[in-house]
Amino acid sequence: MRRAVITGVGVVSPFGVGTSTFWRALREGRNAVRPIRSFDVTTFQTKIAAEVPIVHANRSWIEGHLTGDDSDLPFDRVLTDAEVSGALRDRKAAFTLLAGAEAWRAAGCGEAERNAPLVIALGLEQALLEDFSPVLRNGAVDWTDEPTLSLPRVRFRSAVDLPAQLLRALFGLKGSVIVNSSACAAGTLAVAQAAALIERGRTDVVLCGGADSMVNPLGIGGMTRLGAPSPRNQSDACRPFDTRRDGLVIGEGAAMFVLEEEERARKRNAPRLGIVAGWGSTQDAYRVTAPRPDGAAARAAMVRAIDKARISRDAIGYVNAHGTGTPLNDPAEAKAIRDTFGPHADHLPVSSIKGAIGHLMAAAGAIEIAASLLAFEADFLPGTTNHRQLDSECPIEVVGESGRSARVDWLLSNSFGFGGQNASIVLGRPQ
Amino acid sequence: MTIAITGYAWRTPLGNTIDGAIRRLLAGERALQRNTRFPIGGYACKVAAMINDDPAPSSYQRFLRRMGLYAREAALQAYTAAAPTVAENRLGLFFGYGGLRAHWNDLMPGLAEQRSDFSSSWERGFKRFHPFWMLQNLSNNAHAIVAKELHARGDGLTFGGANAGAQALVGAIRSLKAGACDVACVAAYDTLLEPETLVEMAARGVVATDVEAPAAYSLEASGFVPGEAAAALVLERAENAAGQMLARIEARDTADGSADAPSVTTLESLLLGFTQPEDVIDGAARCDRAFDQRELAVLGSYLPGAALISTLGAMGQVGAAASLLQAIALTELLRRGVLSPVAALTKECASAVRPILKAEPTTARSAIGLSVGPPGLAGAVRLQLP
Numbered sequence: 015m016r017r018a019v020i021t022g023v024g025v026v027s028p029f030g031v032g033t034s035t036f037w038r039a040l041r042e043g044r045n046a047v048r049p050i051r052s053f054d055v056t057t058f059q060t061k062i063a064a065e066v067p068i069v070h071a072n073r074s075w076i077e078g079h080l081t082g083d084d085s086d087l088p089f090d091r092v093l094t095d096a097e098v099s100g101a102l103r104d105r106k107a108a109f110t111l112l113a114g115a116e117a118w119r120a121a122g123c124g125e126a127e128r129n130a131p132l133v134i135a136l137g138l139e140q141a142l143l144e145d146f147s148p149v150l151r152n153g154a155v156d157w158t159d160e161p162t163l164s165l166p167r168v169r170f171r172s173a174v175d176l177p178a179q180l181l182r183a184l185f186g187l188k189g190s191v192i193v194n195s196s197a198c199a200a201g202t203l204a205v206a207q208a209a210a211l212i213e214r215g216r217t218d219v220v221l222c223g224g225a226d227s228m229v230n231p232l233g234i235g236g237m238t239r240l241g242a243p244s245p246r247n248q249s250d251a252c253r254p255f256d257t258r259r260d261g262l263v264i265g266e267g268a269a270m271f272v273l274e275e276e277e278r279a280r281k282r283n284a285p286r287l288g289i290v291a292g293w294g295s296t297q298d299a300y301r302v303t304a305p306r307p308d309g310a311a312a313r314a315a316m317v318r319a320i321d322k323a324r325i326s327r328d329a330i331g332y333v334n335a336h337g338t339g340t341p342l343n344d345p346a347e348a349k350a351i352r353d354t355f356g357p358h359a360d361h362l363p364v365s366s367i368k369g370a371i372g373h374l375m376a377a378a379g380a381i382e383i384a385a386s387l388l389a390f391e392a393d394f395l396p397g398t399t400n401h402r403q404l405d406s407e408c409p410i411e412v413v414g415e416s417g418r419s420a421r422v423d424w425l426l427s428n429s430f431g432f433g434g435q436n437a438s439i440v441l442g443r444p445q
Numbered sequence: 446m447t448i449a450i451t452g453y454a455w456r457t458p459l460g461n462t463i464d465g466a467i468r469r470l471l472a473g474e475r476a477l478q479r480n481t482r483f484p485i486g487g488y489a490c491k492v493a494a495m496i497n498d499d500p501a502p503s504s505y506q507r508f509l510r511r512m513g514l515y516a517r518e519a520a521l522q523a524y525t526a527a528a529p530t531v532a533e534n535r536l537g538l539f540f541g542y543g544g545l546r547a548h549w550n551d552l553m554p555g556l557a558e559q560r561s562d563f564s565s566s567w568e569r570g571f572k573r574f575h576p577f578w579m580l581q582n583l584s585n586n587a588h589a590i591v592a593k594e595l596h597a598r599g600d601g602l603t604f605g606g607a608n609a610g611a612q613a614l615v616g617a618i619r620s621l622k623a624g625a626c627d628v629a630c631v632a633a634y635d636t637l638l639e640p641e642t643l644v645e646m647a648a649r650g651v652v653a654t655d656v657e658a659p660a661a662y663s664l665e666a667s668g669f670v671p672g673e674a675a676a677a678l679v680l681e682r683a684e685n686a687a688g689q690m691l692a693r694i695e696a697r698d699t700a701d702g703s704a705d706a707p708s709v710t711t712l713e714s715l716l717l718g719f720t721q722p723e724d725v726i727d728g729a730a731r732c733d734r735a736f737d738q739r740e741l742a743v744l745g746s747y748l749p750g751a752a753l754i755s756t757l758g759a760m761g762q763v764g765a766a767a768s769l770l771q772a773i774a775l776t777e778l779l780r781r782g783v784l785s786p787v788a789a790l791t792k793e794c795a796s797a798v799r800p801i802l803k804a805e806p807t808t809a810r811s812a813i814g815l816s817v818g819p820p821g822l823a824g825a826v827r828l829q830l831p
Contacts (some may be wrong), residue, residue, distance in 0.1 A: 195584035195605035235571035236579035433589020
């Protein structure tokens, strides 16, 4: 039976650029939530985020993080085009390029992988506010001069698949480009879709993952009006499964993976970081703005993923939770975990990294899969930053702030999106 | 395993009912009018293929804007038509959308008093955004609403981009074949009739500029008519569809790295993925003379003598909704035993395929629809009568 293994990973996180930076910070129990620097938040209610530590994610920042021999990838051409078109004004575009390049190189990809499909989870197009200025007159958008404005720099918004376009150009990819827009479940679903393509024999290699940034005026403003972020502008604002939780913290970044058919990876001695063994998706069909409190659909996603992996529920040794730190998500997810695992849940370690890196929205599932690989790479389960007092409505075994050393062979990662799109994925230790 | 279509509905520039739009398609009509969506005076592209009826009043107007409401209507109508018997946790939902709609009216309370540098932007306006503004602009908001209304608790995916409809079809078919769901509702929606989209397309020289726009596949073709549409299909495994089966469907998607439309080699690879040649093809109708001629050459070599029709030439280019529109139009035309003409095309082309110039009867049982979009994306559907 064909299986997909992860042979390369690349991360741009609120801790900085690179997978090793990300993993080291998680192992050290660091927290990346801090005051927003990339735009003026003086008058905003929400003044904090888990922001990638750069004010302008532009060409020079990207070039500053390129390492080694870069002649194998046409960064110069792609960045020149991106600069001319204004593409890099969308922060997630820059994150995608660096994370994608790291994954591609880590997997040792080259000419033989050019036909790989790209399956990527992306969030909302970024509205480019500075482009509104020329058409704002007397309290209204005046389109009269709009057609004469200097394209292509004037965009108003980035295309939904902009980061995918850049990656495709960077690697010369010739395969399908699939953009998953399933909100906060998108990252996990993109990796699952990629694994399905390999398992069904459609391809041997897929580049996949997710990228997002809502750390911009409209993103932060819109989420604040919705009431999703914690009202406290402190670094410990996001407190998953804690009695004191009162909302999420917005994060940004990207995580990209190379998925490969297991035997192909073995034959070329590629690194094998984890097996993508099972996945499941369901929908709440409940409310637009709240998860099902009984966690039934979330439970169904977990059960499907475990069944697809053909393992027993007791074989799961760790759950990387969606764990947003919001009043409604955490008890629903805890109930779903308990209902899924029964007595096994009493001793099943569960953690959420959103206290440390915030909620990366469309990219959340992808970066949480990258975090989960620590369990195989270092026999270490990431901690739940800011979790100090377990809420009795969340009766699960939450890993504390400092993480935990443990050897597990199978783990499960959850992502539950707006509107009730649920996704769970099972990863296995490579043999 | 064969997948069957058991219900569908659409909202198109040629009408919102199946019968009404097909009748106009058969009459050779083309949805082509001056764009009245917003003041169009200074724009290079002044034409549009518009849905002229507003969405029906709905309590979901709090969460959805125009195209999302059309998609909701189409999905519910298609589901009602199919009337499948399925457990809630076996009903999958697959959506494709073209991109964020800016909804300028929604943004105005937040933008009207901003400074040019957007300093103090919260106090100057963002605090006046509707609390649901973010939800109204989310990529999967229509998906979420329809899931709730249909009680769809099975597999669910939302795709984005110009090929999202074809990808949603591919995803749904794979899910059905893998047994992950028993019934799949697939919906797609898109509009190219947004100010910045029109400006960008005009700058690239890909859109028609006035109401004299030449027809697709004519030697004078000089740009497509930008349009908008929403469509939905209900799919089931054929063995479960019984008498409800309207047609069998296959779908494929690909990309080749081109900046705009994909190469014709890519179209050829899509065609080769289908095992049987067809007698009828619904072309991509890019209305770019060079592309159209290359497309005709590929079609001629793969499907010599096939009849060429053009749903998108009549309804305009509709981005992510294209593959679903083609699937519905082809199913209806095959079932009625009649082929629609390529709208506004008056002369034969020098090609081994045969463009239909006037509606004509057919005994064909199957057909392929092709669609293309930037960047380098292509989709294809194959329909076969049961």
